[in-house]
Amino acid sequence: MKKTSIYITLIALLAGASSCDKGFDDLNTNPTAATALNPVFTFNNAIVNTSFPGSMLIFEEPIVQQMFSPNSGIISGGNFNIDNRGSSGANAQLWQRYFRDNIRYLVDIIAKTKTDANRSNLYNMARIWKALASMTLTDSYGDIPYSEAGLGYLSGNVSPKYDTQESIYTDILKELSEATAALDASKPTEAGEIMFGGDITKWKRLGYSVMLRAGMRLSKVNPTLAQSTVQKAVAGGVMQSNADNSAVRNNANYQNPVGTTLNSTEAANFYLTKTFVDYLKSTSDPRLASIAVRYVGAKSGPEQTAAKANRDPSVQIGMPLGYDNGTIPARATTDGLASFYDYSQLDRTRMGAFTAPCFLVTYAQTQLLLAEAAQRGWTTGNAADFYNAGVTAHMKQLGDYDATSLVSDANIAAYLQKNPYDPARGLELINTQYWVASFLNGPEAFANFRRSGYPTLTPNPYPGKEIKGNFINRLSYPDSEISVNQTKVNEAISRQGPDNLDTRVWWDKQ
Known part of the structure; x- marks a missing residue:
């Protein structure tokens, strides 16, 4: 009699557990989650x-x-x-x-x-x-x-x-x-x-x-x-x-990504080359006005401000190749510039923009x-x-x-x-x-x-x-x-x- 009571109790517990599990998968599935990516x-x-x-x-x-x-x-x-x-x-x-x-x-x-x-x-x-x-x-x-x-x-x-x-x-x-x-x-x-x-x-x-x-x-x-x-x-x-x-x-x-580079920590690091600028100027190429900007008189990166920006093709000066950050300052002086920050750059508000x-x-x-x-x-x-x-x-x-x-x-x-x-x-x-x-x-x-x-x-x-x-x-x-x-x-x-x-x-x- 005692054993029979124990079996009945176990059966009831198992039945209860089974009924609790019913619908468990449905309950724990997000109905709005994607099952496959288009x-x-x-x-x-x-x-x-x-x-x-x-x-x-x-x-x-x-x-x-x-x-x-x-x-x-x-x-x-x-x-x-x-x-x-x-x-x-x-x-x-x-x-x-x-x-x-x-x-x-x-x-x-x-x-x-x-x-x-x-x-x-x-x-x-x-x-x-x-x-x-x-x-x-x-x-x-x-x-x-x-x-x-x-x-x-x-x-x-x-x-x-x-x-x-x-x-x-x-x-x-x-x-x-x-x-x-x-x-x-x-x-x-x-x-x-x-x-x-x-x-x-x-x-x-x-x-x-x-x-x-x-x-x-x-x-x-x-x-x-x-x-x-x-x-x-x-x-x-x-x-x-x-x-x-x-x-x-x-x-x-x-x-x-290029715009992100040019508008963040590298804003004052990259310049148009003398080769490129001189070629466009030598053929009177109107694209230079669309591409270039020069921050005239800038002596540092922070001085490359909108107030100094000049997009006139006639004032653009490309940076010559062959120099590093130790030798370019003297070349900039020779070129009559305030510093190497004064050379022409890609206009990062247009062609070089974030978007x-x-x-x-x-x-x-x-x-x-x-x-x-x-x-x-x-x-x-x-x-x-x-x-x-x-x-x-x-x-x-x-x-x-x-x-x-x-x-x-x-x-x-x-x-x-x-x-x-x-x-x-x-x-x-x-x-x-x-x-x-x-x-x-x-x-x-x-x-x-x-x-x-x-x-x-x-x-x-x-x-x-x-x-x-x-x-x-x-x-x-x-x-x-x-x-x-x-x-x-x-x-x-x-x-x-x-x-x-x-x-x-x-x-x-x-």
Whole structure:
């Protein structure tokens, strides 16, 4: 009897416990929490993180002699022709930003949408964007992880192999061809993506414009493939106006990394070079008024005030290369300036603002590449017409930074009349204009300078350089990558050449 009472009590307790557990999962599940992330949101994150990091001011811009700093320390790099590969070094920032915050997201999007017929446009947009991002990385470093990049989460591969740049370009061209052709406006168009709001026509023009860029990159290493790629891009349909420009439209929430750098602790550190300013002044280029500001008479960073700001092109004085913070004060005195803070800078209230757009692929660049293709006989059309259209487009593009930066039609016409296209100097003129049109797109300006050899720049005379040649040819692999993937990095180095600033990438043939 006593045992029976105990069993009844235990059964009652178990029944009670069971009834308490009923609905426990429902009670502890947030009914408003997302169970899956819409891949278009991940795509937007990848797009935003394509904005170039502030390190562009330390390497790419100084290499092509548009902007630099005379100061040393953490911002040493292209200004002194020395390496800067530490964990916080300038050459690490582009690597980390693109692999961690771009390629990784794009690989995930591609995997999630590949077999989803309703997301085929997003799938192909992501393929185009991955091709563009991968080009930026391989053009900067050479051999990089590509076929196995971004698979750490999906397959647990945390030490991806490095692919040769030649094989990377082969696949980039395939991806651009397939993805761009597959875009279809009759299918869901992904209005939530922030680049073109799902406009399939603009995405197609971007895909073929990137293909044109990739084709022209091969002009030295494989002219036959370069020509056929250019012709395929032109037949597909490249950008038709500035309305097709691909740019990250930054705002208060997603600020331009370069603008953030220039408007914070580094505000008084970076200056326009004498090379760049003198070139614009020598051709009476109206863009100088849109780009430059000089704080006349400033003797320190705090004295660079709005009251001293002068944007008149005639008073702009670029900082000469070859000086550091110990020697530039004497040169400033020789130049009749109050201090080195008195040299011209990028106007950080317009082109260098927190919210300034970051242009990635533009109609201006596309027209100038077509001008070179026409000059080489690789496409139909008149090189001079493409050239004039490219120069005009960039001058108009400046209005996207600020209404006061827009170059007027009258000033554009006067400039083109004074600086007409000369077929005898075609490649030089076209690629020098490409240099100007790619200002603040440091990776692209750096790549095209190596490919074309223009503009003709005098090597930086700074005596402490670490390079053997006249110019930096690539960025070295950052220590942060070597520390986690050393075996694969060493395989790339054994194949490509020494991991230094002198080694040339595959397409950069002498």
